[in-house]
Amino acid sequence: MTQEDYKVLYVDDEKVNLKIFELTFKKDYHIITCDDPQKALTILEEMGEMPVIITDQRMPHMTGVDLLEKSIAISPDSVRILLTAYSDTGDLLNAINKGKVFSYLVKPWEEVIVRTTLKEAFDKYFLIKENKRLVSELTEKVGELEETQQQLMETQDKLINQEKRVAIGNLAAGLSHEVKNQLIPISLLEFLRDEVSEDGIIIINQINESCNRIVDLIDEIRAISKGEEPNYSIQSMAVTKVIEESVYLSRLDPDVKPVHITLDHQYRGSVMMDKDKIIQVMLNLIRNAAHAVSKSDDPQITLKTERNGSFALLHIMDNGIGMGKDMLMKIWEPFFTTKGENGTGIGLDIVRRIVEGHKGTITCLSQPNEGTVFTFTLPLPNNELTR
Ligand SMILES: Nc1ncnc2c1ncn2[C@@H]1O[C@H](COP(=O)(O)OP(=O)(O)O)[C@@H](O)[C@H]1O
Ligand SMILES: [Mg+2]
Structure with a gap:
């Protein structure tokens, strides 16, 4: 010094x-x-x-x-x-x-007394400084430690997720092979088509549809666990048409049937989409909304369209149980479900992938006991942009 x-x-x-x-x-x-x-x-x-x-x-x-x-x-x-x-x-x-x-x-x-006092004063001053330095060093270390812990937890989450995906992927691959083998004899039903009554044909159609759904479901699980992206065939299409078709199809779902669905088309123009894939998105979101309102006194779902710049916004709103912040962080994880055996937890993962595959985004706002809004965007075709 x-x-x-x-x-x-x-x-x-x-x-x-x-x-x-x-x-x-x-x-x-x-x-x-x-x-x-x-x-x-x-x-x-x-x-x-x-x-x-x-x-x-x-x-x-x-x-x-x-x-x-x-x-x-x-x-x-x-x-x-x-x-x-x-x-x-x-x-x-x-x-x-x-x-x-x-x-x-x-x-x-007196000089001696002043000398002693000055010495004590400087001892005290340097002690104050040293304390301050230590406290700030400690605060910094604690901050670093918290950051490291946060990173560790994130890595662990990712690892667990990764492990889950691999395990489920392997399971799905084996299952897919096995189930498809078992479905072969069922496909022989087609040969009976000419020999059965009209009712029989309806039953054969239903069995075929169920088989296709089983195969699709397993393929989807496998695709998710491998991180595969589906192929899209994107075309310009009226947004109202897709929504009305989705409502019609979701009405066939007994979980959705009792719920009142309101349409609010603020935008009626075209969007760029793979229609089948966007119907899949809508069906997933409507079904989730129907589950969320299943215990409401006055179950309501509203489907609303809007335009925002070069995008169309599609809102799926419900007045159901809603979600807290913690839950909102988890819903996009594949295989996260609160529905036990009745859920797969892959719905929202598929929805997000499809929307992002269309260069759109999807967000969710929710309040416990009040309801939820999922909003996704789809790009408009060039001819709409100049309107
Ligand atoms: N509209 C909604 N209202 C409340 N919770 C929802 C809503 N949509 C999704 N969730 C929550 O997100 C979870 C994951 O949804 P999803 O991926 O579709 O899987 P699943 O429907 O098979 O459980 C659901 O289990 C549910 O807890
Ligand atoms: Mg779902």
Whole structure:
């Protein structure tokens, strides 16, 4: 440490005192003197932090206690010492009680006592500094630690997800092979088509459809676990047509049937889409909404379209059970479901992939016990952009 680190500001209106103090201690300390408390504050502001401030109590215009009090805002870590006459004990007590003063010196001061006091003052000052440094180092370390922990948790989540995907992918691949083999004899039903009644044909059609759905479902699970992207055949198509077709199809679903669906077309133009894929998105979202309102007194689903710049917005709103923040973070994870055996947890993962495959985005807003809005965007065709 250099002498520069051992700065002492000494304030006294009697110039003789300043001179004596300076001459006595300048060998060991960097003494700065000042005969006016107001000027002393300016010096503090100009010099920045001052390790030790010693001031006489009785000065014209400003007392030593007032000066020390004002110095706190400018140089908070300073160690403050008051010089008093014996008769000033009232002021001294007041200053000590307010925590402004580290120590006091009685006038006229004795060199040995001042030396001891100065030494203690600097010990205290460097201790304050060291403490502050340690606290800030500690705060920084704690911050780093929290960040590391956060990263660790994220990595762990990803790993678990990855493991889940691989395990389910392997399972789905085996299952797919097995199920498809078992479906071969069922496909032989086609040969009976000419020999059965009209009712029989309806039954054969239903069986075929169910078989196709089983194969699709397993293929979808496999695609998800491998991270495969489906192929899209994207064309310009009226958004109302797709919505009405989705509503018609979802009405066949017994879970959706009892729910009142309202259409609110604010945009009726075309969008760029693979119709079958967007119907799949709508069916998934409508079905989820129907599940969410299943216990409502007045179950409502609203499908709304809007235009926003070069995109159409499609909203699927329900007044169902809604979701809290924690849940909203999880719903997009593949295989996350709150429906136990009745859910697969792949619906929203498929929905998100399809929407992103159309260069759109999907978001969800929800309030527990109030309802949920899923909103996805689809790009408009060029001929709509100029309208
Ligand atoms: N409209 C909604 N309202 C409340 N919760 C929803 C809604 N849509 C989805 N969820 C929640 O997200 C979860 C995941 O949905 P999804 O991926 O479609 O799988 P699944 O429907 O098979 O559970 C659901 O189990 C449900 O908890
Ligand atoms: Mg679902």
